[in-house]
Amino acid sequence: MRHVCFVSLFPEYFEASMGCSILGRAVKNGHISWDFVQIRDFSHDKHHRVDDSPYGGGAGLVMKPDPVVEAIEAAKLAHSDGHVVLMSPQGTRFNQGEAKRLSCFPSLILVCGHYEGLDERILHYVDEEISLGDFVLTGGELAAQAVCDAVCRLWPGVLGNEASCVDESFSDGWLEYPQFTRPVDFRGRRVPDVLLSGDHGAVDTWRRLESIKRTRDRRPDIFEKLKHTLSAKEKSLLGIADSSQNARKPHKQTQTETTHPGSNSTDAKN
DSSP states (O other): OEEEEEEESOTHHHHHHTTSHHHHHHHHTTSEEEEEEEGGGGOOSTTOOOEEOOTTOOSSOEEOHHHHHHHHHHHHHHOTTEEEEEEEEEEEEOOHHHHHHHTTSSEEEEEEOBTTEEOGGGGGGOSEEEESSSSOOSBSHHHHHHHHHHHHTTSTTSSSSGGGGTSSTTSSSSOOOOOOOSOSEETTEEOOGGGGSOOHHHHHHHHHHHHHHHHHHHOHHHHHHHGGGSOHHHHHHHTOOOTTTSSOOOOOOOTTOOOOTTOOOTTSOO
8 A cells, every 4th residue: 555644734734635536535445545744743842833033034934943854754753665755846846757756656755844944954854855836835735735646646546447547648748639528519519530430540540649739739848859759650740840851961973073174084175
């Protein structure tokens, strides 16, 4: 069984997300388990404070190192194989590739910061930092929920149908192809005929091309990175110039080239 532990000041964030829909069913069926560590339980302040003013001045409050580190250590004590990930805007950008990598760990410990930030010394007690993107949240809980959801659905048994996570957006780098279901005609917009043909080969080809086109139109940054992986046939069907075939061929000299005056060539006329 795979496990997720949340280290947070607000564990109530996770009770809903881990108790409903696909993750809730996976927990109920015993495919994954989860728990949390309340950082405030490790405060040494009589008022249970976990933050303080930053040295050197500045706005906001900074989370103190002792309660956070002790909370992490408590999580590690309970889950010795836990990989500790800190939610941080300074971390590695999270994407599907990162989700796949993290899914290789049997247990994750997701640490959620809050307030203005965390004492820098806390970083020595985590394995890595992860960021959802270039924006700021009020706390790490929402980011941890997103990472947890993306990783858990890759764990065995969570989706039920293991093929569900293979043929979708970013699974092979490209965006997912368009999906359709009943009715065939909805307000004048029909399902593409190829999907009704029963020709599985034609369907696979259509989906592959639509996936590439969608990526080209909506995420040109991804398309440019993956364009070199396209076959010559795919490039032809998509109307993409094949630079390798358009390379200029070297000029071949002929044996009857015109000679310059004064040439020593035997072909030169006297």
